[in-house]
Amino acid sequence: MHDQRLKDIVPFVASVEYGSFAAAAERLHITGSAVSKSVTRLETRLGSRLLERTTRSLKLTDAGNAYYQTCLRIMEELAEAEAVLAAQRSIPSGKLRLAVPNTYGRLAVMPLLVPFCQQHPELELSLRFSDRMVDLFDEGIDVAVRIGDTPNIPVSLACRQMGRERMVFCAAPDYLARAGRPTNSHALLQHPAILYERIDGSTKPWLLQAEDGHVQWRSVPHRMAMGDVDAQVQAVRAGLGVAQMPSWLIREPLARGELEIILPAHQPDGLMLTLVWPRRKQLLPKVDALLETLSQLTIR
Numbered sequence: 001m002h003d004q005r006l007k008d009i010v011p012f013v014a015s016v017e018y019g020s021f022a023a024a025a026e027r028l029h030i031t032g033s034a035v036s037k038s039v040t041r042l043e044t045r046l047g048s049r050l051l052e053r054t055t056r057s058l059k060l061t062d063a064g065n066a067y068y069q070t071c072l073r074i075m076e077e078l079a080e081a082e083a084v085l086a087a088q089r090s091i092p093s094g095k096l097r098l099a100v101p102n103t104y105g106r107l108a109v110m111p112l113l114v115p116f117c118q119q120h121p122e123l124e125l126s127l128r129f130s131d132r133m134v135d136l137f138d139e140g141i142d143v144a145v146r147i148g149d150t151p152n153i154p155v156s157l158a159c160r161q162m163g164r165e166r167m168v169f170c171a172a173p174d175y176l177a178r179a180g181r182p183t184n185s186h187a188l189l190q191h192p193a194i195l196y197e198r199i200d201g202s203t204k205p206w207l208l209q210a211e212d213g214h215v216q217w218r219s220v221p222h223r224m225a226m227g228d229v230d231a232q233v234q235a236v237r238a239g240l241g242v243a244q245m246p247s248w249l250i251r252e253p254l255a256r257g258e259l260e261i262i263l264p265a266h267q268p269d270g271l272m273l274t275l276v277w278p279r280r281k282q283l284l285p286k287v288d289a290l291l292e293t294l295s296q297l298t299i300r
């Protein structure tokens with residue numbers, strides 16, 4: 001019964017689209033009589049006339065127009081389902097465009113992409129490094145890795161939050177030996193600060209604990225402001241002052257003993273790490289494979 005319903009829908013839709021039973025029959029490679037019988041059978045089962053027939057044309061009735069719109073939606077959903085299944089059977093291939101933040105992309109994303117590309121030789125990877133929030137549709141990006149809160153993501157995009165970075169105060173061991181180790185926020189503010197400078201010329205504030213115990217962003221006086229995080233790390237390693245930076249950024253200098261954490265009990269959460277991609281691309285094998293690989297990213 002259900003098979004017959006689906007069989008009758010196709011001749012009906014074709015008759016509407018091509019304007020006659022004969023034209024529909026030619027497109028479907030069946031006889032005009034078969035098309036006419038199929039539509040009549042459909043009308044009998046529904047108990048409604050769907051088409052007004054004349055010698056020259058066919059015209060949808062009100063009931064026929066409503067049913068036609070429903071049939072179109074059903075056929076589109078079936079086509080999409082078949083496309084998804086076909087895509088799932090194929091291997092990741094073609095051009096894949098990924099946008100990542102400059103430093104985080106180099107330190108955290110690239111180590112995952114090397115084995116990913118080795119595993120999928122049919123892919124052509126285009127990797128864009130930028131700290132700005134790229135427009136995925138305007139720039140043809142398949143997946144973007146973002147650091148920063150993104151409260152207004154449109155419904156056309158899907159996202160996956162990967163956690164927040166941990167902010168730590170740090171300085172070089174020789175600087176602390178020379179200037180002393182601060183034991184609280186008040187003492188910390190007496191030391192020369194090395195801040196990150198944004199594109200607009202403003203400096204990134206510090207996350208500090210207020211008197212009521214809440215953590216809040218606070219602008220602080222500074223000795224230096226660097227428009228590049230790698231340069232900021234270099235200045236702190238050189239013993240020029242103290243800085244607050246995400247732990248992922250200084251993981252290697254900490255491991256080598258080039259930097260030390262100040263106020264280890266004060267490590268508030270910073271910005272969110274998020275994966276963003278167009279919803280319509282999610283089931284493409286290349287995008288699905290990349291998202292699976294990027295799910296290993298951490299930012300703590």
